[in-house]
Amino acid sequence: MTASSLCDFRPNWYTPLPELDTCLALASDLADAAGVVIRPYFRTPLKVEDKPDLSPVTAADRAAEHAMRELIERRFPGHGIIGEEFGPVRTDAEFIWVLDPIDGTKSFISGVPLFGTLIALTRAGHPILGVIDQAILRERWIGTAGRASRLNGAPIRCRPCAELAAATLFATAPDMFRGSDTAAFARVSAAAKLTRFGADCYAYGLLAAGFIDVVVEVGLKPYDFCAIVPIVEGAGGIATDWRGGKLDLDSDGRVLVAGDRRVHAAALALLNG
Numbered sequence: 001m002t003a004s005s006l007c008d009f010r011p012n013w014y015t016p017l018p019e020l021d022t023c024l025a026l027a028s029d030l031a032d033a034a035g036v037v038i039r040p041y042f043r044t045p046l047k048v049e050d051k052p053d054l055s056p057v058t059a060a061d062r063a064a065e066h067a068m069r070e071l072i073e074r075r076f077p078g079h080g081i082i083g084e085e086f087g088p089v090r091t092d093a094e095f096i097w098v099l100d101p102i103d104g105t106k107s108f109i110s111g112v113p114l115f116g117t118l119i120a121l122t123r124a125g126h127p128i129l130g131v132i133d134q135a136i137l138r139e140r141w142i143g144t145a146g147r148a149s150r151l152n153g154a155p156i157r158c159r160p161c162a163e164l165a166a167a168t169l170f171a172t173a174p175d176m177f178r179g180s181d182t183a184a185f186a187r188v189s190a191a192a193k194l195t196r197f198g199a200d201c202y203a204y205g206l207l208a209a210g211f212i213d214v215v216v217e218v219g220l221k222p223y224d225f226c227a228i229v230p231i232v233e234g235a236g237g238i239a240t241d242w243r244g245g246k247l248d249l250d251s252d253g254r255v256l257v258a259g260d261r262r263v264h265a266a267a268l269a270l271l272n273g
Contacts, residue, residue: 034064034117035135043111064101084223096122100223104200116201120226125249130227141205143231158237158259159210164191164266167213170203187270204228208235220253238264
């Protein structure tokens with residue numbers, strides 16, 4: 001199949017299509033390529049730089065994204081790319097790859113294996129394919145629109161949770177919340193059974209695999225959340241913004257993900273209370 005034949009997708013962006021298998025094969029190759037780059041850097045002395053937003057970046061982040069971009073350009077030169085470390089290209093394309101080579105760089109530079117490589121493919125702005133790859137633990141979550149999500153090839157499912165009082169809640173860090181967002185998160189946390197921090201994208205994988213129940217975060221960019229949407233939805237969960245709207249390239253970075261719609265509804269009410 002050629003790259004141009006992907007443009008023959010039917011109009012409904014969410015319809016599951018055989019052509020996605022070609023993109024899924026590339027996504028797996030992208031994760032493999034990133035892992036080859038990342039593993040030799042882990043728990044070694046690294047120069048850490050601060051970006052303008054004061055978030056850290058290393059040679060591993062840049063080299064992993066560069067390796068993935070090269071593969072995309074070679075196989076699908078008409079597709080767009082949005083990555084964390086380099087400038088976007090062809091953002092008017094129907095299909096755009098959204099890349100975060102190391103989501104959780106703070107964990108990575110601390111020697112904590114809870115970071116991950118995030119790979120998403122969007123069509124008309126909507127995520128239709130997602131990968132979370134943990135290169136050290138060699139765990140890989142894959143989700144595609146309309147199909148069951150998998151962890152290392154095995155089907156996964158979010159667990160049922162009838163109410164927030166029984167739920168385990170995750171966020172990357174308490175200091176990611178500012179102003180009124182701090183109070184909103186506190187309301188959800190107070191209602192949850194257990195609140196934990198520090199897993200970055202790994203928390204979304206745990207939710208899709210049925211080990212936790214809800215993730216609430218703010219300040220995320222498309223490369224932070226696009227990959228998790230097909231994975232969570234393909235495991236029976238729900239991923240929205242804080243208003244209950246679908247997550248896409250234009251979302252405002254406020255993310256609410258839950259494995260059970262009852263918990264999602266309860267958390268959504270508290271966030272907007």
